[in-house]
Amino acid sequence: VAAAGGGTDRDFPRILVDMNPAVPDRNRAAAGLGPSPGPALAAMAAGLAGRGAEVLAMPCNAAHGWSAELCAGAPAARFVDMVAATVGAVATARHARVGLIAVAATRALGLYRGPLHARGIETIEAPDAMVAPVVAAVKAGDRGPGVRAAAAALARQLVLEGADAVIAACTEIPLVLGPGVSPVPLVDPTAILAGATLAAARLSEDGPGGG
Amino acid sequence: VAAAGGGTDRDFPRILVDMNPAVPDRNRAAAGLGPSPGPALAAMAAGLAGRGAEVLAMPCNAAHGWSAELCAGAPAARFVDMVAATVGAVATARHARVGLIAVAATRALGLYRGPLHARGIETIEAPDAMVAPVVAAVKAGDRGPGVRAAAAALARQLVLEGADAVIAACTEIPLVLGPGVSPVPLVDPTAILAGATLAAARLSEDGPGGG
Numbered sequence: 296v297a298a299a300g301g302g303t304d305r306d307f308p309r310i311l312v313d314m315n316p317a318v319p320d321r322n323r324a325a326a327g328l329g330p331s332p333g334p335a336l337a338a339m340a341a342g343l344a345g346r347g348a349e350v351l352a353m354p355c356n357a358a359h360g361w362s363a364e365l366c367a368g369a370p371a372a373r374f375v376d377m378v379a380a381t382v383g384a385v386a387t388a389r390h391a392r393v394g395l396i397a398v399a400a401t402r403a404l405g406l407y408r409g410p411l412h413a414r415g416i417e418t419i420e421a422p423d424a425m426v427a428p429v430v431a432a433v434k435a436g437d438r439g440p441g442v443r444a445a446a447a448a449l450a451r452q453l454v455l456e457g458a459d460a461v462i463a464a465c466t467e468i469p470l471v472l473g474p475g476v477s478p479v480p481l482v483d484p485t486a487i488l489a490g491a492t493l494a495a496a497r498l499s500e501d502g503p504g505g506g
Numbered sequence: 507v508a509a510a511g512g513g514t515d516r517d518f519p520r521i522l523v524d525m526n527p528a529v530p531d532r533n534r535a536a537a538g539l540g541p542s543p544g545p546a547l548a549a550m551a552a553g554l555a556g557r558g559a560e561v562l563a564m565p566c567n568a569a570h571g572w573s574a575e576l577c578a579g580a581p582a583a584r585f586v587d588m589v590a591a592t593v594g595a596v597a598t599a600r601h602a603r604v605g606l607i608a609v610a611a612t613r614a615l616g617l618y619r620g621p622l623h624a625r626g627i628e629t630i631e632a633p634d635a636m637v638a639p640v641v642a643a644v645k646a647g648d649r650g651p652g653v654r655a656a657a658a659a660l661a662r663q664l665v666l667e668g669a670d671a672v673i674a675a676c677t678e679i680p681l682v683l684g685p686g687v688s689p690v691p692l693v694d695p696t697a698i699l700a701g702a703t704l705a706a707a708r709l710s711e712d713g714p715g716g717g
Binding site (some may be wrong): 297300301302303304305306307308309310311312313314315316317318320342345346431434435436 | 508511512513514515516517518519520521522523524525526527528529531553556557642645646647
């Protein structure tokens with residue numbers, strides 16, 4: 296909504312949302328300890344497309360490990376890939392060595408590491424033991440000074456280890472890590488996804504299938 | 507999400523949202539200058555119920571003028587009426603003379619005035635000329651000090667005129683009017699709706715149709 300920047304109600308794109316707490320845990324699935332979130336994501340995509348969604352966005356980095364299943368659930372919709380859009384932005388900015396703040400599933404599946412290494416960009420990854428408590432606190436509604444300090448410490452540690460940019464690669468992280476905290480650029484996949492989704496929605500409105 | 511107060515992803519109710527900028531303007535419709543929002547609201551309710559929604563909430567006070575049409579679109583779902591829940595809360599709190607900050611449609615249709623007067627509660631209504639600019643600014647993304655000051659002035663004026671409570675009866679108003687600004691209680695229909703919707707959702711989970 297903020298990125299759309301509309302002046303009145305009618306200036307915003309139509310948005311259908313499915314917030315589903317029954318999607319199986321991504322970290323447990325990636326570790327082989329629980330069921331795949333794929334079928335639930337496919338059903339959600341199908342439901343949204345059935346209601347008319349032409350563009351799909353999934354604001355969860357880790358769940359992108361199952362984006363193929365999501366897309367299979369709604370083959371006619373355009374999926375805006377948050378990881379691909381972010382990797383593209385990092386490559387365009389010519390960063391050489393990026394720090395990654397991500398949960399266990401994102402790291403275990405190499406969602407960012409794979410495409411970044413393929414472009415010759417090095418990665419430094421924050422350890423799960425430091426990331427997981429911050430994410431858990433934000434999920435429980437805590438965005439206070441203690442959580443913010445822990446998130447800032449994560450970013451600064453990555454910079455000390457040589458990162459020339461930091462990717463806040465879990466949607467909870469940008470909620471407690473502002474751009475002023477890190478001495479290097481902070482890359483926010485959520486904001487990149489919002490912009491890319493709006494661009495895709497406008498293309499969809501203008502295109503032959505629009506209206 | 508804040509009212510649900512969950513500790514992890516799985517503690518929240520499933521939420522389906524339809525943000526539809528094509529719903530006809532409520533103020534124009536109430537003034538007889540534009541089409542009714544009823545058919546669009548009925549279609550949205552039917553779509554959400556078709557995806558499994560058992561409880562419906564509509565966080566727009568003015569649109570409650572067409573809640574009968576909304577409910578007709580999804581007769582099996584339980585509609586949580588924001589206006590009725592708020593009037594109930596005001597009556598329970600034994601307020602005698604409440605100030606109303608609402609847009610033209612809400613006032614023209616007597617959505618709050620009718621049921622409040624029926625309970626012997628007097629109303630004092632802020633004039634459109636003062637409310638409309640605040641609502642327009644918030645819709646355009648402005649929640650800055652100027653807008654907050656204008657909203658606070660609205661509440662204080664109603665108190666000067668004798669209100670012993672103020673209802674922020676347009677969803678844009680609580681975004682720029684905190685509880686600390688008014689010397690009398692501020693009644694927030696959006697917060698009341700969130701609480702009533704969660705209660706209804708929990709009943710729905712526990713009931714025979716739940717699961």
